[in-house]
Amino acid sequence: MVDKSLIRNNISSDRVENLADLFYGQIEKGFHPGAALSVYYQGSLVVDLYGGLADRESGKQVSSDTMFILYSCTKPLTAACVYILWERGLLQWDEPVATYWPEFSKNGKEEITIRHVLTHQGGFPQTPSSLTWNKWEDWDFVTRVISGVTPQYKPGEVMAYHPRNYGWVLGEVIRRVDGRPIDQFMSEEIFLPLGMTDSYLGLPRGLGDRVSRVHAMEDCDRAGAIPIYNQPEVHRSVQPSGGGISTARDIARFYSVLNAMVLLRV
Secondary structure, eight states: OOOOOBOOOOHHHHHHHHHHHHHHHHHHHTTTTEEEEEEEEEEEEEEEEEEEEEEETEEEOOTOOOOOOOGGGGGHHHHHHHHHHHHHTTOOSSHHHHHHOHHHHHHHHOOOOOOHHHTSSSSSSSSTTTTOGGGOOOOOHHHHHHHHHOOOOOOTTOOOTTTTTTHHHHHHHHHHHHSOOOOHHHHIIITTTTOOOOOOSOTTTGGGGOOOOOOOOOOOOTGGGGEEEEEEEEHHSSSSSTTTTEEEEEEEEEHHHHHHHHHHHH
């Protein structure tokens, strides 16, 4: 039986029980092999649910400290790093990327701004074919390839999701402006100050057993892409668009702080 007991503060117990029933019911029905759900309220962790399997093959169960691949939930963390530099006056939203990374200006990218990249209007959404998953650990190679990309659209005219290029560009801008690689910057400026002790951009060796394996749904039309994210090399790579690894507790903590900051500005 999975622990449902972490219910605190002045929260309706009935609503929390309904949430828990829905959460565990979806696992029992097979919607998720395993999952974790954490909720912060007024700065405190009030709901912490977990259950199911972290690994179908071995039968290993999800626990309170199971880490998950964040996929595109990594993007807000990367955007927060960029925001920190903006707050410090070290970059501007409407300044061209090439101002900070001159090599990026090649092949018609000289007018692409930081804002364009953040809002997926840079015009280069397609991941270059040479950037296969086994190359993601080589940051210098990745950024050389990205600097040579030719845009498909004029910046600002088309909003098209940039699943991977978003993070590589912003990550290199952060490195050029601050001097620290983005994994170090994110750790020192976000994870450590917020007490996110189980969060990584580039998983250290020896922690792979704590990461839940990714399983494809039976009707998934891209099931072949799923095993990539079970590769240790992918876990270790610094992929600022989709390679973050964390626990539900840590990510809930990040969003609770972000939400509090937004409310303070309203």
